[in-house]
């Protein structure tokens with residue numbers, strides 16, 4: 001475990017302005033939060049600081065607005081969901097720096113909670129620009145990072161601030177690292193990993209190292225289409241990053257030399273539209289119609305996935321196998337989740353899953369409580385698993 005300062009080391013913080021980086025990048029549908037796990041996980045830190053009389057100022061991102069304000073990526077609706085989860089008033093400021101943020105902070109009393117608007121509305125956030133870090137730091141006396149799930153990003157609010165203000169790990173940051181170390185520090189073999197989801201370009205590189213750490217890598221979701229296309233399979237109109245074909249091929253080569261089995265879908269559920277009630281059919285993976293999208297892996301693939309889970313002693317999972325938000329494209333994810341949960345309950349499998357949407361999918365399947373551990377993190381958890389230093393954690397230990 002890395003040694004860092006925690007909330008136990010804070011001393012008297014009554015009246016102090018504490019900037020708390022949290023991850024509120026939660027699943028949303030029609031402007032409403034559909035899974036509150038990430039909010040629930042940061043609640044202990046927020047409540048502890050508030051109860052000690054600090055002015056608790058929350059910093060967070062939502063989506064990938066790439067440095068430009070975008071109303072659909074505002075944190076305003078998430079302030080309401082945070083208020084409901086905490087059962088405390090949560091104030092909101094329409095900017096995370098400048099006059100609007102300063103005015104909202106100066107109106108705070110000890111114990112108040114304030115959420116600042118999406119840090120990624122400013123280009124300086126992802127660039128970790130020193131001027132932007134200084135503008136954020138102007139509103140705080142102390143910095144607490146409780147966003148383990150964003151700790152793989154060296155951004156202003158996840159890394160830069162820790163150089164400017166006295167820095168501490170929040171309760172969730174601490175708990176996540178302890179739980180991952182306990183569950184996966186020395187994993188029982190064989191280890192199977194399932195990686196799916198939609199963040200193909202930001203996650204594909206980490207598979208290069210992951211194949212050296214696991215015995216089987218099951219690839220589903222949008223990630224699978226990129227591998228299938230690289231192998232020459234026609235994936236029609238599926239979510240696929242064709243320009244990553246060379247990377248996908250290289251990962252398959254690395255896997256072969258590391259003795260890691262790569263498991264790709266052998267069938268898929270295809271549709272022409274991604275909406276409730278859309279007509280869908282199961283096809284073999286070599287028969288995907290050119291005008292259709294693969295939105296889930298098919299039943300033969302589910303059998304292969306459960307077979308690998310059955311052979312594994314440890315399972316790590318990030319990214320749903322299909323677009324689980326809309327039935328019937330949730331079928332494979334739900335089946336694999338229930339199977340892994342049952343194997344865990346039988347005491348023969350250590351199962352660790354993580355990621356904002358993955359947690360939502362496990363909740364949808366009704367089995368999140370049956371896994372050995374559910375992390376709030378997806379990409380960060382896989383990078384931790386790779387053995388890569390996480391900038392947001394490293395800076396707390398230096």
Ligand SMILES: Nc1ncnc2c1ncn2[C@@H]1O[C@H](COP(=O)(O)OP(=O)(O)O)[C@@H](O)[C@H]1O
Pocket residue numbers: 196197198199200220221222239294295296318319320321322323324325354355356357358359377378379
């Ligand atoms: N075949 C697919 N085509 C399109 N989107 C998919 C497919 N499979 C999964 N997805 C989408 O992937 C998203 C989750 O991916 P990701 O953000 O990488 O996971 P996490 O948040 O758990 O890390 C979900 O919104 C889901 O709809």
Ligand SMILES: O=C(OP(=O)(O)O)[C@H](O)COP(=O)(O)O
Pocket residue numbers: 023025063064149150153199202354355356357376377378379380
């Ligand atoms: O949702 C997140 O990661 P995840 O999808 O890997 O779980 C984090 O908030 C990080 O978001 P990012 O991948 O846009 O940097």
